[in-house]
Amino acid sequence: MSSVLLEMKNITKTFPGVKALNDVNLQIKEGEIHALCGENGAGKSTLMKVLSGVYPHGSYTGDILFSNEVCEFKDIKQSENLGIVIIHQELALIPFLSIAENIFLGNEQAKNGIINFNATIAKTKDLLNVVGLKESPNTPINQLGVGKQQLVEIAKALSKKVKLLILDEPTAALNEDDSENLLNLLLEFKKQGMTSIIISHKLNEIARVADSITILRDGKSIETLDMKKDLVTEDRIIKGMVGRDLTNRYPDHTPNIGETIFEVRNWEVQDPANPDRNIVEDVSFSIRSGEIVGIAGLMGAGRTELAMSIFGKAYGKKITGQLFKDGKELKLTDITQAINNGIAYVTEDRKQYGLVLEEDIKTNITLANLKKVAKKTVVNGHQEVIEAEKYRKQMNIKSPSILQKTMNLSGGNQQKVILSKWMFTEPDILILDEPTRGIDVGAKYEIYSIINTLADQGKGVLIISSELPEILGISDRIYVMREGKFTAEFTREDATQEKIMKYMTRTGVEQQ
Template sequence: MSSIILEMRNITKTFPGVKALDNVNLKIKKGEIHALCGENGAGKSTLMKVLSGVYPHGSYSGDIYFEDEVCEFKTIKNSESKGIVIIHQELALIPYLSISENIFLGNEQSKRGIINFNETYAKTIDLLKVVGLNESPDTMVNQLGVGKQQLIEIAKAISKEVKLLILDEPTAALNEDDSENLLKLMLEFKKQGMTMIIISHKLNEIAKVADSITILRDGKTIETLDMKKDNVKEDRIIKGMVGRDLTNLYPDHTPKIGETIFEAKNWTVQDVTNSARNVVDDVSFHIRRGEIVGIAGLMGAGRTELAMSIFGKAYGTKMSGQLFKDGKELTLKNITQAIDAGIAYVTEDRKSFGLVLEEDIKTNITLANLRRVANKSIIDDGQEVVEAENFRKKMNIKTPAITQKAMNLSGGNQQKVVLSKWIFTEPDILILDEPTRGIDVGAKYEIYSIINQLADQGKGILVISSELPELLGISDRIYVMREGAFTAEFERKDASQEKIMKYMTKTGVEQG
């Protein structure tokens, strides 16, 4: 048998108005970790959906060979029966079922139609040991963090006797510790002979685990590199992805900082699930005009709850403290009042809360400020088209038309639509929660440039990010948050990853 476990030849896949894959070729060696890289929209996820049967045979052209056999997968079940299992970026677990029920959903341990729960429980314990998760099989999934849920997805894949495991952005929603644990687990699986394909925008993670890397650009195969033999560096990968050298990951920016535009004093928010705990605890901070302020913190530190509670009580039932804009106190009872006060919030979860995926780009962009495109409460279709087209060009949203549904856009272009929606409200204060999560380096650079432009217009920008290099690269000042409280504040010149990490994980207060 060949050392090549998978070969995809001349795969072409077309959607209305766009060719997503154009004669793509891919070879995967048995027992290797193979990285698939490219900008958002390059075709990575589409290629894996072709392989796994999400896009069935007949909906694309080209050939798939797995273990030297021609495969024509009509369904996901077909590919799984061969040992090909994909874990998508959006986890597919059912929150109100237990771990064991989720792992064996659709693959029930049964005889004559009757589920053997003892066997299910025992096998779940074995699988959880394999992925290093010390939880009871009866635990409800909604009681677990994202990192543990990701491990359950992997346990579910292993239960299907996987030969080729595909992980699509497996660490996108994980903190650094959970990401590191997942990468170690992948290396352990590799020792045991498992073959894996990883799609990731985090090039440092690819450098840690990948043996080979295939780069896609605009739906075409650019090259496949041996990570060790070719001595592949991040700059080399980026050049292949974007088609040019990207000399600086963060655009140069000289801030023009003015007077304080926004201030929170002694802001406290009660946890909605535990009234005895404050998820935001006596937090005070300020943002000046033209300033980009970052908030660093581990997952669960209270960063998102802080942002959402400020944005018209979008989170929390009981809160106290004061909010000020230009020195005047704000009373914001709902999101509409927050928008009217000139505050905008770009959520960390663009697919669930940022976009209406079934609607087109035009509708999504104007949704938060319909008054601007309405005449006597009636939408002016012509004006809506003009405004949406303006944002499509200004934000470089890669799409054949503004009538394209948001669900058909790549992650980076979806994020640009969300940003467009909130910029369209003409805010003075813009809160950005994980603004580049799951986005490639080229699209990140464009979004950083947009953030800088907004700051130069005199807006106050608050950025929440789990990527410390990102915060250090774009922020003028950084607050550090731990267990609902701010533990440090650093000017850009005084900040470092080591200092920030110290105050993310240890109590103490430092002003800098």
């Protein structure tokens, strides 16, 4: 029987107005992959920040035992010295430094204050070989895709002689191939005796690699399941997470589709970093009132670039083509014009581009349409409160008040704030880029219900998603994009995962 490597006993952590962890218990066996599951806001990331010293001893109650020793970490450095290394969902890499410089940042290979670059490069090569990354150690981080950046983070963790590797949503921003490679790497580490904790909302991935699963709900530990001994299914995990059976991942919806309200013709966008390359090439599509249109494609296919270029030329150079709304051509030169013409864009990166994290819910909701709550240049604070409260209730944003800072909300509730912000602009066309990334199944269902409601109001909705089941479950019509071009179009009835994958990975055009 494997010995216990980590035990967390009766952990309680409180923030102003909310108890994030309430008497949580967790036990991790040596050499296992242990998954943490729960809805957004259940306390998973908070628990791992307590463990790793991000939240220091004294800011919580309860005990941490690692290798049978009581630990009272004052900071993350102390936990790393014991071999506990956490990789956060937001990667902590410096874009303009090289792979080698990032891996040994704060852990420099130096003697008498002088860095030994030969030793740094040699050790980096060894680490990159372990994680299967073939890039040169001198490659700048900003030249790597997200999947390779994730591998650099793991290499950085390995450089610290890791005993317990914690990965918070490691595949949230990865495509299927990169996710598969990362999971295989974790399984290889397990063979070598490493212990891992993985936080993920992708239940199929958890079922594939985890030995045990601990489920958190509302800041409490509900149960721990042994994947070999217990009858573990996705439905059982979901029931533990949300406290009820979720019989259907996608709400039933009968669309009421009308006339074409938005059309894009022969759209082309030049890559701003490479003038010789069009990142979007000769794309045409349409959206009808009440219709939910999906765009499927691999990362790098040009989906986000297409959406941002449409939204007031927020991305790209030498953009050509035509936009039509209600049969009238639009000439949009900036984001303000896009908003004024009834177009809204919910970005895939909610923390960097979607929200002002330091501001409260009220400010974020009204930010894109201040003229609705202002007279001339003076904001009517009372009216702002009324509008924000309306959306907090309508969207079921879980928070003590509209004055709570958005940085303290769970991912699902942050996403609801962004949707509220753009609904407040009263758009006719709503572009949603990865609207449920990093969100649990319960919150996803709520987001899908909101999307259906918007369509029922006669709005046109465009969804970009890397999750094929989501595209199939929510869309009325689907376009497939590959290398900047649309390669296929399917109705809901004709679309299958196999067909979509076929046209995501090869050229050719098919109209259904």
